[in-house]
Amino acid sequence: MKTAQLKVVPGAATPSPESEQPGNTLDLYLRSQMARLTGGVSPIAMSLAFQDWWQHLAASPGKRSELAAQSLAALAGVAKPVVEDSRFDNAAWRQWPFSQYVNSFKQAEQFWGQATTGVRGVAPHHAEVVAFTARQLLDMYSPSNYLWTNPEVLRAAAASGGRSLIDGALNWRRDLCRRLAPPDMAVPEPTGSSYVPGQDVAVTPGQVIYSNELIELIQYSPQTEKVYREPVLIVPSWIMKxxxxxxxxxxxxxxxxxxxxxxxxxxxxxxxxxxxRNMGMDDYLQLGVFAALEQADQLGGGAPVHAVGYCLGGTLLAIAAAAIDSGEHGQHAKLASISLLAAQTDFSEPGELGLFIDDSELAFLDALMWDQGYLDGDQMAASFQLLHARDLVWSRMMREYLMGERSAPNDLMSWNADSTRLPFRMHSEYLHGLFLRNDLAEGRYTAQGKPIALSDIRTPMFVVGTERDHVSPWRSVYKIHLLSGAPIDFVLASGGHNAGIVSEPGHANRSYRSHPASTQAQAAGYSSPDEWLNSAERTEGSWWPHWQQWLVRHAGRERVAPPAMGLGRVLGPAPGNFVLQH
Known part of the structure; x- marks a missing residue:
């Protein structure tokens, strides 16, 4: 068993670690081993949720009568389920007996959807956990997942003389070998499945101009004779590369x-x-954002900086901006603007990720991280896959293991598989302080022992949400309007958390909603998300040009000669060394 050595940061968001309390080392060790078996899911939290739901359902005879009537109607064929499911789009699913499989499955979905919602007295979080779990369990038994109940699989097997099933078995064997291989064993990936940083992706020319124990800072080579004076500093999320x-x-x-x-x-x-393991949120702020802002300030000769943050990088940037604008944490750099891309600052409605966050869940996750010293990227990725299990797990397994097909690789998929680790203290502080207790939005968050208030931000902000974001739901992102009085231009892009941000000009089926700049400037008072949506204008195409024009409007129009790379001090070519670490 390990004993944790944790530094205590004054004012840190995390409560006193359990390992500092007498006798709790054994508790942490046992929880960590249970968490390994359950994938970090707390069986205690799960059982409490189901007890809450079941006992209130047992005390609701009217609700049970409605469910019984629904079941009888389904058995009598009176109630036909509405089948709107991409898994069953193929015409073969409309032939008997496969049509019957689909109808039975959709009726089960409707029944359990009704059974797990609308039960009075159940705590909202418990109701969400039960409904989500029911959906996941039902998806396991979809007729599309099994050989003899999937007409597409049977036709592919017949057409190929069984070759598709053999290929699928080989795909399963290769994946199993990769998963079971020791960490130090090199196992070849499927042909063409990996995009290598510096060769296939992350190839924009540049130089690493600064490095410390937490970050490398890349300056990209100019591609125009003149540049805007204000540098653009991008703070990405630390969960992925x-x-x-x-x-x-x-x-x-x-x-x-x-x-x-x-x-x-x-x-x-x-x-x-x-x-x-002892790196915390303060370290990510000081060694990350503040250190990079100081370098950007020097590079721009004191010109204000356009600061951009994506996902958790945006959350950290909002903290940094509030600290700078308050005048209580040092200047570090002048800010010309702040752009938050799919970044939450209020975590009261975090979406489906909130299903994995409560006191019991965090007790198990803390124990797992205490034992390892970090949260492994694959463990984090498993949580995201669970949110989209229908598409990322079951449909993929059906294609690859039953039909013998491999998904065509692309750069976004390869990036998504290139996960990173998260230090114990930092991730615990983030989950407890921001996600669970919502300290940042409610005025309790501190950095270096000093309070952080988003109401101190006065720098103009450009905020992007995406329509189908399950990580940072756009209505949650929109809540920055309630927390800061700074001028805010809000844009709602089509797509999800990643694809909605990677929305280059010329990409098909991309659009965004916004209000004209004149309307944003004249707006008086707060508009709810739905009010904003109803009055926003839809524009076809990428939101990138709209944002770039906004950056220009919030800075001097003067163009100057590009600054020397690193002001003459470079450490090596982009993409650097940190991005290649595994």
Whole structure:
């Protein structure tokens, strides 16, 4: 068993670690082992949720009568389920007996959807957990997941003389070998499945101009003779590698900005290991955002900086901006603007990720991280996959293991598999302080022992939400309007958390909603998300040009000669070393 050595940060968001309390080392060890078996899910939290639901359902005879009537109607064929499910789009599903399989499955979905919702007295969080779990369990038994109940699989097997089933079995065997291989064993990936940073992705030319124990700072080479004086500093999320914003040349946000005449800098976070267990949110603020802002300030000769944050990087940037605008945490740099891309600052409605966050869940997750010193990227990725299990787990397994097909690789999929680790203290502080207790929105968050209030932000803000975001729901992102009195331009982009941000000009089926700049400036008072949505204008195409024009409006129009790379001090070519760490 391990004994944790944790530094105590004054004013830190995390309560006193359990390992500092007498006798709790054994508790932590046992919880950590249970968490390994359950994938970090607390069986106690799950059982409490189901007890809450079941006991209130037992005390609701009227609700049970409605469910019984629904079941009788289904058995009598009176109630026909509405089948709107991409898994059953193929015409073969409309033939008997497969049509009957689909009807029975959809009736079961409707029944359990009614049974797990609308039960009076059940705590909202427990009701969400039960409903979500019921959906996941039902999806396991979808007729599309099994050989003899899936007509598409049977036809493919017949047409190929069984070759599709053999290929599927080989795919399953290869994946199993990769999963069971020891950490130090090199197991080949499927052909063409990996995009290598610096070769296939993250290829925009640049230099690493600064490095410390947490970040490398990349300055990208200018591609225009003159550039805007104000540098653009991008703070990506530390959960994944930074190059989501510098994928292939055709969909690289970095390349787009450089081509428009901006000097662009990017943080590349170090991939921590067990020796970094004591790094906390304050370290990510000081060694990350503040250190990078100071470098950007020097590079721009004191010109204000356009600061951009994506996902958790945006949350951290909002904290940094509030600290700077308050005048209580040092200047570090002048800010010309703040852009938050799919970034939450209020976590009271975090979406389906909130299903995994309560006191019991965090007790198990803390124990797991205490034992390892970090949260492994694959463990985090498993949570995200669970949110989209229908598409990311079951449909993929059906294609690859039953039909023998491999999904065509792309740069976004490869980036999504390139996960990072999260230090114990930082992730615990983030989950407890921001996600569970919502300290930032409610005025309790501190940095270096000093309070942080988002109401101190006075710098103009550009905030982007995405329509189908399950990580940072756009209505949650929109709540920054309630927390800051700064001028805010809000844009709602089509797509999800990643694809909605990686929305390059020319990409098909992309659009965004916004209010004209004149309307934003004249708006008086607060508009609810639905009011904003009803009055917003829809524009076809990418939101990137709209944002780039906003950046120009919030800075001097003067163009100057590009600054020397790192002001003459460079450490090596982009993408640097940290992005290659595994």
């Amino acid at each position: 930074y190059y989501i914003l510098d994928l292939s040349p055709h969909n690289s946000l970095v390349r787009y900005l450089v081509q428009q005449g901006h000097t662009v800098l990017m943080l590349s976070w170090r991939n921590p290991d067990q020796h970094d």
